[in-house]
Amino acid sequence: MKLLRPVLLNVFTWSLVFLIAFPLVWMIVTSLKPQSELFRIPPTWIPESVTFEHYWRLLSETPFLRYFRNSVVLATTTTLFVVALGTLGAYSLVRFTYRGRETLALLVLFTYLLPSVVLIIPLYLMMVTLGLSNTLFSLILAHTTFALPYALWLLRSFMEGIPEDLENAALVDGATRIGAFRDVIFPQLLPGIISTALFTFILSWNEYLYALVLVNSDAVAPLTTGVMSMLISAFNIEWSLLMAASVMMSLPLIVVFAFLQSYLTSGFGAGGVKG
Amino acid sequence: MTAIATDPPRSAVSSPLERAYARLGVLLIAPTILVFTLVIVYPLLAAIYLSVFSIYTPTLQGGFVGADNYVELLTGKAFWNSLRVTLIWTVGTLTLQIVAGVGLALLLHQNIWFRSLARSLVLFPYFLSTVVAVLVWKWLFNDLYGALNHGLMQLGIIDMPLDWLGSMPNAMIGVILVGAWKYFPFVVIAVLARLQTIPENLYEAARIDGAGPIARFWDITLPQLRSVLTVIILLRAIWDFKEFDLLYLLTGGGPVTSTQTLSLLVYQEAFGLNQMGQAAAYSVGMMLVMLVFMVLYIRQTKEKA
Amino acid sequence: MANVIFKDVHKSFGSFVALEKLDLDIRDGEFVALLGPSGCGKSTTLRMLAGLDFPTSGEISIGGRVVNDLAPGKRDIAMVFQSYALYPHMTVGENIGYPLKKRGIKGAARAEAVQKAADLLQLGALLDRKPKQLSGGQQQRVALGRALVREPQVFLLDEPLSNLDAKLRSYMRAELIELHRRLGKTMVYVTHDQLEAMTMASRIAVMHGGHVQQFDTPDAIYNRPANRFVAGFIGTPPMNQVEGTVEGGDFVIAGHRVPIDRTAYSADLHDGPAVLGVRPEAISIGSGEGLPATVRLAENTGHETIVTLELPDKRRISARVEAARRLDVGQPVALRLDPAAIHLFEATENGARLNLDDTPASVIPMRST
Numbered sequence: 001m002k003l004l005r006p007v008l009l010n011v012f013t014w015s016l017v018f019l020i021a022f023p024l025v026w027m028i029v030t031s032l033k034p035q036s037e038l039f040r041i042p043p044t045w046i047p048e049s050v051t052f053e054h055y056w057r058l059l060s061e062t063p064f065l066r067y068f069r070n071s072v073v074l075a076t077t078t079t080l081f082v083v084a085l086g087t088l089g090a091y092s093l094v095r096f097t098y099r100g101r102e103t104l105a106l107l108v109l110f111t112y113l114l115p116s117v118v119l120i121i122p123l124y125l126m127m128v129t130l131g132l133s134n135t136l137f138s139l140i141l142a143h144t145t146f147a148l149p150y151a152l153w154l155l156r157s158f159m160e161g162i163p164e165d166l167e168n169a170a171l172v173d174g175a176t177r178i179g180a181f182r183d184v185i186f187p188q189l190l191p192g193i194i195s196t197a198l199f200t201f202i203l204s205w206n207e208y209l210y211a212l213v214l215v216n217s218d219a220v221a222p223l224t225t226g227v228m229s230m231l232i233s234a235f236n237i238e239w240s241l242l243m244a245a246s247v248m249m250s251l252p253l254i255v256v257f258a259f260l261q262s263y264l265t266s267g268f269g270a271g272g273v274k275g
Numbered sequence: 276m277t278a279i280a281t282d283p284p285r286s287a288v289s290s291p292l293e294r295a296y297a298r299l300g301v302l303l304i305a306p307t308i309l310v311f312t313l314v315i316v317y318p319l320l321a322a323i324y325l326s327v328f329s330i331y332t333p334t335l336q337g338g339f340v341g342a343d344n345y346v347e348l349l350t351g352k353a354f355w356n357s358l359r360v361t362l363i364w365t366v367g368t369l370t371l372q373i374v375a376g377v378g379l380a381l382l383l384h385q386n387i388w389f390r391s392l393a394r395s396l397v398l399f400p401y402f403l404s405t406v407v408a409v410l411v412w413k414w415l416f417n418d419l420y421g422a423l424n425h426g427l428m429q430l431g432i433i434d435m436p437l438d439w440l441g442s443m444p445n446a447m448i449g450v451i452l453v454g455a456w457k458y459f460p461f462v463v464i465a466v467l468a469r470l471q472t473i474p475e476n477l478y479e480a481a482r483i484d485g486a487g488p489i490a491r492f493w494d495i496t497l498p499q500l501r502s503v504l505t506v507i508i509l510l511r512a513i514w515d516f517k518e519f520d521l522l523y524l525l526t527g528g529g530p531v532t533s534t535q536t537l538s539l540l541v542y543q544e545a546f547g548l549n550q551m552g553q554a555a556a557y558s559v560g561m562m563l564v565m566l567v568f569m570v571l572y573i574r575q576t577k578e579k580a
Numbered sequence: 581m582a583n584v585i586f587k588d589v590h591k592s593f594g595s596f597v598a599l600e601k602l603d604l605d606i607r608d609g610e611f612v613a614l615l616g617p618s619g620c621g622k623s624t625t626l627r628m629l630a631g632l633d634f635p636t637s638g639e640i641s642i643g644g645r646v647v648n649d650l651a652p653g654k655r656d657i658a659m660v661f662q663s664y665a666l667y668p669h670m671t672v673g674e675n676i677g678y679p680l681k682k683r684g685i686k687g688a689a690r691a692e693a694v695q696k697a698a699d700l701l702q703l704g705a706l707l708d709r710k711p712k713q714l715s716g717g718q719q720q721r722v723a724l725g726r727a728l729v730r731e732p733q734v735f736l737l738d739e740p741l742s743n744l745d746a747k748l749r750s751y752m753r754a755e756l757i758e759l760h761r762r763l764g765k766t767m768v769y770v771t772h773d774q775l776e777a778m779t780m781a782s783r784i785a786v787m788h789g790g791h792v793q794q795f796d797t798p799d800a801i802y803n804r805p806a807n808r809f810v811a812g813f814i815g816t817p818p819m820n821q822v823e824g825t826v827e828g829g830d831f832v833i834a835g836h837r838v839p840i841d842r843t844a845y846s847a848d849l850h851d852g853p854a855v856l857g858v859r860p861e862a863i864s865i866g867s868g869e870g871l872p873a874t875v876r877l878a879e880n881t882g883h884e885t886i887v888t889l890e891l892p893d894k895r896r897i898s899a900r901v902e903a904a905r906r907l908d909v910g911q912p913v914a915l916r917l918d919p920a921a922i923h924l925f926e927a928t929e930n931g932a933r934l935n936l937d938d939t940p941a942s943v944i945p946m947r948s949t
Contacts, residue, residue, distance in 0.1 A: 009382070009387060010387050013385070013387050013393065016379065016382070017397055020379075020456070021399070023412060024399060026422055027407075039419075039420055041420065042428075043425055085306050089303065089307035092303035096297065096300025096303070097296075097300070098300050098301055106573065109573055110569060111315050113572065114319075115516075115517035115519075116517070116538075117537075117538045119314075121322060122317070122555075123318050124545075125335065144310055144314050148307065148310060148311070163663060165661045166665050168630075168665065169659070169666075169667075170667075171631070171632065172632070172652045172653065172659045173653065173679040173726070174653035174654075175682050177296065177299055179682070187669040208404075208405060208406055208520040209519050209523075223404075231410065242414070245410075246407040249404060249406070253402050257395055261398075264398075265464060265468075290635075291649045292648075292651060
């Protein structure tokens with residue numbers, strides 16, 4: 001009995017974990033199945049033969065690589081822009097006193113919860129008026145609407161975790177406010193900045209609605225709308241190809257999960273839940 | 276609003292150093308304020324402004340119609356139907372997320388084999404792109420070749436393949452299920468983090484007092500999780516309420532409008548029916564409903580701070 | 581010259597008044613302790629001197645130069661923080677060298693100064709370590725090293741010993757006294773620990789409720805407390821304070837007369853209510869003639885016994901007797917108070933002391949609330 005209990009617990013937990021992970025396993029399995037095996041009834045749970053032809057076709061015959069490049073440019077630029085602004089902004093919100101600071105913090109929190117569909121109509125009009133529609137730049141601006149409040153909120157939490165006396169010590173030791181920021185606060189904030197950058201990157205990488213509305217040219221489409229258009233345009237839905245695209249699209253995420261997962265969990269503690 | 280009141284009153288003779296610091300602080304936040312104004316505050320006000328116009332999307336032409344759009348919102352069926360759908364979706368998926376999230380967090384808090392791998396696998400769906408999640412689930416839901424139907428048939432739970440997304444109530448159950456699968460890891464992470472901070476001696480004390488595992492859960496774990504659960508529920512309620520991608524990509528709001536939440540209604544009105552003014556009015560209405568949750572969440576956050 | 585002067589300094593946070601009309605004159609080379617309970621304003625005082633907080637009004641000067649508008653780094657001060665505030669990502673050497681780096685001292689000159697400071701504090705072998713690899717005592721010394729490396733005019737220390745264990749604390753007290761003697765620089769030391777203040781400081785400013793209650797030598801603070809707060813704050817156990825009435829040559833406690841010497845008190849002492857203060861060691865316990873009391877508790881600490889006594893009206897006072905003295909709980913005794921050791925205070929909440937003895941000039945006018 002003493003021995004059985006942990007075994008049962010393990011079997012039970014791992015069954016659930018497998019059930020949760022199954023769609024992902026199925027995605028990979030499907031992407032590796034040859035076309036002939038795909039439409040078999042009932043499906044083969046373990047593929048009889050493995051092929052990489054879908055990946056090859058995805059990269060050589062579809063605009064997937066272009067979408068991928070667009071997404072990289074979009075997510076990277078958004079992240080750099082937002083993290084740079086957010087770091088300075090969070091420093092200001094946490095370590096300075098001026099009129100209206102509290103109200104501003106409240107506004108950040110409010111926008112962090114704002115639905116995108118409220119902003120999408122005026123943003124669409126704005127981009128059309130400025131002649132920016134169908135550009136990656138319009139998407140970068142649009143992504144700022146959710147990424148900046150998010151980054152600010154996260155970085156604010158991280159900044160609050162840095163003891164105020166560290167900065168005070170640097171000031172007494174002869175640093176200016178900016179000098180203290182560079183020498184002492186920034187190195188301490190770095191893990192928080194990395195965490196925020198990863199979150200921002202993932203948010204931007206995964207975003208769909210703005211891309212759907214603001215961009216309808218295939219040349220600047222990011223992965224989300226690009227891959228979806230592959231689903232719609234194909235007469236006969238090629239599930240293997242789509243699953244291969246899904247796996248490829250999740251690559252950055254897999255990399256982050258494999259090497260930088262602790263940053264994701266710390267970001268959760270700081271922003272997501274503590275508020 | 277209390278924030279302004281608690282702001283310390285500036286004395287007339289503050290020191291130049293203090294003023295220089297304040298100036299630097301404003302300078303550092305200035306770019307953020309600028310971007311905020313441009314991409315958030317201005318569009319927000321513009322949305323309210325647009326809601327009293329009738330605008331045809333392709334030409335962007337139209338005229339002032341006063342409160343007509345709001346009269347339509349209040350008297351027409353679309354808004355109320357979507358509000359009802361949104362509430363069903365939010366309550367359904369949120370309940371599943373919380374139950375699954377707390378349950379798995381409790382399991383993953385135990386000493387199981389390869390615990391960190393199990394945790395990673397459970398967290399993964401949350402970070403996955405909604406597009407990927409939807410593609411995978413559409414494939415799983417596929418009525419002819421879908422793994423879900425065949426799996427259920429092999430297990431003997433159903434006799435015939437089900438039409439998952441094309442008919443009601445299956446479509447609503449389907450989106451609620453996928454929503455729960457995608458977002459419950461958020462609950463897992465938050466609850467796990469909190470579980471790790473519950474002092475072990477609370478459990479030891481309860482054990483000495485003769486409490487069994489179930490009593491310990493109700494008397495210690497749950498009360499300790501209460502505050503974090505409040506925050507999670509509010510936050511997830513807000514996010515589920517405004518969810519667009521998942522529903523739009525999975526069902527497009529269908530069949531007909533039976534899974535058309537408010538976000539989808541706004542999109543459909545603006546870019547499907549090309550009625551931008553009416554869509555803006557719907558979005559303002561939606562925001563007003565959400566404001567209730569937002570105020571609750573903000574108050575909760577401030578209370579903790 | 582590095583004297584420190586606070587002139588009519590006020591500080592409020594919103595509607596909360598942290599400091600009111602603060603006047604302090606700290607002489608060059610002096611070791612001054614700011615002593616008081618938490619929330620008394622002592623840390624705010626130090627932070628304003630450092631330039632980390634800003635006075636609402638008033639003037640602060642260091643070495644004859646008004647520093648109100650100077651950034652902390654330009655005040656020629658160094659500060660040791662309660663949390664040590666060591667830069668976690670820098671090595672010990674980099675921590676100590678940081679103030680020099682910020683003053684443009686480079687290369688060999690900096691390395692030499694760092695080495696000198698490190699040697700002085702026996703940190704020489706630890707220069708390449710990171711702060712979190714050090715013990716609490718070592719971290720404390722690194723914080724000191726960072727403060728003294730560039731030989732500032734004034735040292736500010738904010739409860740530097742409060743995170744150390746008792747043994748290390750007494751060792752560091754001696755170290756700090758030695759350091760002050762050797763450097764001869766002005767030091768301002770904030771603490772809530774009266775032992776630290778009494779043993780280290782040349783003068784103590786006792787603070788309470790945003791006011792300096794008394795600014796004087798440890799001896800004067802102990803023997804001539806300016807008011808009831810100081811009398812009750814200093815000493816373990818603190819001075820006994822018993823309310824009663826002055827009637828001619830006697831102080832009447834619960835109907836019993838304690839003789840006093842009226843000529844030893846100022847003309848402000850009138851017949852009527854007053855507060856009698858007497859240190860535990862000035863009470864002798866005997867039998868027969870005297871103030872009747874009952875023994876309630878006798879705590880033997882090894883080298884002395886602290887006796888808690890109950891007066892006829894149930895008020896309790898404490899007395900200090902030699903450890904060998906045997907007293908039983910419930911035993912009735914008679915107390916005799918040395919008239920020369922009796923302090924009398926105004927019968928207000930923080931009444932001023934009314935004794936005539938050579939009241940030092942540095943005692944600032946008392947406020948009695």
